[in-house]
Amino acid sequence: xxxxxxxxxxxxxxxxxxxxxxYHTSRCIEYGTNVVAGVTPGKGGQLFADKVPVYDTVKHAxxxxxxNTSLIFVPPAFAGEAIIEAVDSGIETVICITEGLPxxxxxxxxxxxxxxxxxxxxxNCPGIISPVDNVKAGIMPGHVYAPGRVGVVSRSGTLTYxxxxxxxxxxxxxxxxxxxxxxxxxxxxxxxxxNLFEKDDFTDAIVMIGEIGGTKEQEAAEFIKSEVSKPVISxxxxxxxxxxxxxxxxxxIITGTAALASSKVxxxxxxxxxxxxxxxxxxxxxxQALEKN
Amino acid sequence: MKLHEYQAKALLSKHxxxxxxxxxxxxxxxxxxxxxxFNGKCVVKVQIHAGGRGKSGGxxxxxxxxxxxxxxxxxLSKNIVTHQTSPEGVPxxxxxxxxxxxxxKELYLSILVDGGLGKVIVMASEAGGMEIEQVAEDTPDKxxxxxVDPNVGLMSYQARDLATGLGIxxxxxxxxxxxxxxxxxxxxxxxxxxxxxxxxAITSQGELLAIDAKASIDEDALFRQTDESLQYDSRxxxxxxxxxxxxxxSYVKLDGDVGCLVNGAGLAMATMDxxxxxxxxxxxxxDVGGGADVDKVHKAVEILLSDPGVKKxxxxxxxxxxxxxxxxxxxxxxxxASKTPVPPIVVRMLGTNAEEGxxxxxxxxxxxxxxNDFTEATKTIKSLS
Numbered sequence: 001x002x003x004x005x006x007x008x009x010x011x012x013x014x015x016x017x018x019x020x021x022x023y024h025t026s027r028c029i030e031y032g033t034n035v036v037a038g039v040t041p042g043k044g045g046q047l048f049a050d051k052v053p054v055y056d057t058v059k060h061a062x063x064x065x066x067x068n069t070s071l072i073f074v075p076p077a078f079a080g081e082a083i084i085e086a087v088d089s090g091i092e093t094v095i096c097i098t099e100g101l102p103x104x105x106x107x108x109x110x111x112x113x114x115x116x117x118x119x120x121x122x123x124n125c126p127g128i129i130s131p132v133d134n135v136k137a138g139i140m141p142g143h144v145y146a147p148g149r150v151g152v153v154s155r156s157g158t159l160t161y162x163x164x165x166x167x168x169x170x171x172x173x174x175x176x177x178x179x180x181x182x183x184x185x186x187x188x189x190x191x192x193x194x195n196l197f198e199k200d201d202f203t204d205a206i207v208m209i210g211e212i213g214g215t216k217e218q219e220a221a222e223f224i225k226s227e228v229s230k231p232v233i234s235x236x237x238x239x240x241x242x243x244x245x246x247x248x249x250x251x252x253i254i255t256g257t258a259a260l261a262s263s264k265v266x267x268x269x270x271x272x273x274x275x276x277x278x279x280x281x282x283x284x285x286x287x288q289a290l291e292k293n
Numbered sequence: 294m295k296l297h298e299y300q301a302k303a304l305l306s307k308h309x310x311x312x313x314x315x316x317x318x319x320x321x322x323x324x325x326x327x328x329x330x331f332n333g334k335c336v337v338k339v340q341i342h343a344g345g346r347g348k349s350g351g352x353x354x355x356x357x358x359x360x361x362x363x364x365x366x367x368x369l370s371k372n373i374v375t376h377q378t379s380p381e382g383v384p385x386x387x388x389x390x391x392x393x394x395x396x397x398k399e400l401y402l403s404i405l406v407d408g409g410l411g412k413v414i415v416m417a418s419e420a421g422g423m424e425i426e427q428v429a430e431d432t433p434d435k436x437x438x439x440x441v442d443p444n445v446g447l448m449s450y451q452a453r454d455l456a457t458g459l460g461i462x463x464x465x466x467x468x469x470x471x472x473x474x475x476x477x478x479x480x481x482x483x484x485x486x487x488x489x490x491x492x493x494a495i496t497s498q499g500e501l502l503a504i505d506a507k508a509s510i511d512e513d514a515l516f517r518q519t520d521e522s523l524q525y526d527s528r529x530x531x532x533x534x535x536x537x538x539x540x541x542x543s544y545v546k547l548d549g550d551v552g553c554l555v556n557g558a559g560l561a562m563a564t565m566d567x568x569x570x571x572x573x574x575x576x577x578x579x580d581v582g583g584g585a586d587v588d589k590v591h592k593a594v595e596i597l598l599s600d601p602g603v604k605k606x607x608x609x610x611x612x613x614x615x616x617x618x619x620x621x622x623x624x625x626x627x628x629x630a631s632k633t634p635v636p637p638i639v640v641r642m643l644g645t646n647a648e649e650g651x652x653x654x655x656x657x658x659x660x661x662x663x664x665n666d667f668t669e670a671t672k673t674i675k676s677l678s
Binding site: 020023024076077100101102103104105106107108110111126139140141144154155156157158159160161162165182184185186189209211212213214215216219235237238239240241242244245246247248249250251252256257277278279280 | 344377406408409411412413426429430442443444481484486511512513514516517543545547555556557558559560561562563564565566567568569570575578580583584611612613614643644645666667668671
């Protein structure tokens with residue numbers, strides 16, 4: 001079992017015929033993901049990689065293939081609408097990889113998705129991978145991951161690969177790894193993912209990787225304090241970032257004391273999380289936390 | 294994308310928000326005429342992309358045309374240093390010459406995105422003219438907030454609530470409500486990430502005016518913003534950052550001597566942290582991005598090496614979409630093309646095609662130290678100092 005995705009996942013890829021969409025769809029299929037359909041307006045009727053049917057609309061794709069999860073690669077100007085199209089067509093879980101959505105679009109879209117009862121991961125995220133169920137709905141390098149019982153949630157893509165790259169050699173496999181994305185406004189936050197990991201019988205501990213900017217980590221700390229019984233191992237990056245400057249991610253900017261790495265670490269420490277002292281120690285701190293429990 | 298005060302005020306004014314009369318000048322010969330418009334009683338304000346200009350002498354009240362000219366002469370075409378700028382400061386290319394007003398009360402007003410809520414919020418305070426950060430720390434109860442529902446936008450009742458909460462005279466409520474709703478319109482229509490009016494003044498004549506204004510536009514929405522008056526002033530940006538930006542690289546200059554080249558923003562911040570923890574200091578944040586090719590990596594190394602402060606380089610790549618051999622080829626090309634001596638380069642490569650990448654670097658003979666993990670990387674960096 002895993003969260004967001006699993007053996008029952010029937011994946012649809014929006015933007016399947018584009019450069020990134022086609023490359024990553026092939027990697028997802030190789031990993032074992034059940035990709036049932038693709039959507040590119042105007043390209044309906046084609047077959048992707050000789051087997052995945054391409055449709056003009058999500059509605060048609062869902063009717064024909066019973067797709068229940070969508071992975072989105074469409075350009076930023078159209079990604080907001082693509083998310084809404086997926087939700088309106090009955091998709092339960094939408095994963096938006098696209099980077100660069102205007103914030104005002106994200107605000108409207110996230111609000112719309114919340115009211116619909118569907119789930120949205122991203123935008124600007126690496127996606128979700130479950131090594132346990134062999135499902136990859138994202139752009140992460142699959143070979144780094146190994147099945148196991150630790151859940152990983154992060155705002156960053158490559159830093160998640162780094163974390164997993166430290167866990168796997170220590171024999172610490174992963175149940176599900178979720179990238180919530182680097183934007184200031186996103187469909188799912190740490191709290192949403194922590195909540196699912198806490199309820200997931202196949203996850204024993206949670207590695208949470210945060211960064212400067214916003215207050216998502218503080219909200220996570222509040223939640224951990226009151227609702228999470230499993231050990232949480234946490235790394236916050238950006239200790240050396242200067243204030244007022246955007247560090248790559250749209251959301252990674254220090255605009256007040258709460259946005260500082262140090263205040264996030266303090267909140268998480270007070271919530272009882274195991275703090276990873278340096279990005280080099282993600283594996284070792286997790287190992288210690290697992291041994292203590 | 295930051296705008297200058299005069300651009301922010303033009304934007305507000307276009308949407309019906311009252312601002313003081315003013316003129317932007319960029320040469321000393323224009324000062325006298327501008328100041329004469331206000332009988333010499335005016336404020337001379339430097340137009341820069343950094344806060345703290347008041348405390349650094351960048352805002353001066355004058356009461357004669359002669360004095361305006363003298364002050365302008367001291368500021369224009371010089372660099373100004375504030376607590377938010379680098380030690381070299383930022384250039385003063387433009388001055389705003391603005392009428393001086395009799396202010397009876399100063400308020401604070403801003404509209405911004407609250408990431409945690411995923412909504413636009415309005416913040417207001419009766420403690421105007423102060424940095425809101427300070428107010429938040431000292432007297433948090435003096436900050437009022439309303440959350441905007443994206444489906445219906447800011448409601449006038451919410452503005453009325455704020456007017457009441459701020460203790461604004463009832464006679465001025467309708468003025469305040471109109472001003473706030475218009476500011477919100479400006480925010481939404483131009484895809485702003487921030488509009489801050491501080492202070493929002495109540496003059497002795499009972500008028501509400503935006504005396505100072507800051508605005509930033511969401512960079513991801515620039516494709517649909519066509520207003521030419523909202524152009525970015527790239528003269529405010531250090532040359533090296535401008536070069537990085539136009540090359541599609543995410544780069545922030547810092548003060549250290551370890552140039553960092555990383556893929557991914559999170560890993561780039563982690564790399565800086567690790568460098569610092571090892572007792573060295575990062576010279577920059579640099580994310581080459583997921584879709585980089587050989588040319589882009591070449592450009593990134595070139596930018597790193599153009600910083601005279603860089604004495605060693607730390608390349609940290611976790612290959613995913615970005616292949617390590619592509620990175621290696623870019624590094625080799627840049628090192629071979631470099632006209633200045635190339636500092637030692639410590640390279641950690643993992644993930645997609647890491648072995649191929651390491652082989653390319655080893656064979657190129659350009660003074661690369663290949664390491665396997667963070668600990669080895671930091672040890673090597675330290676040994677090089």
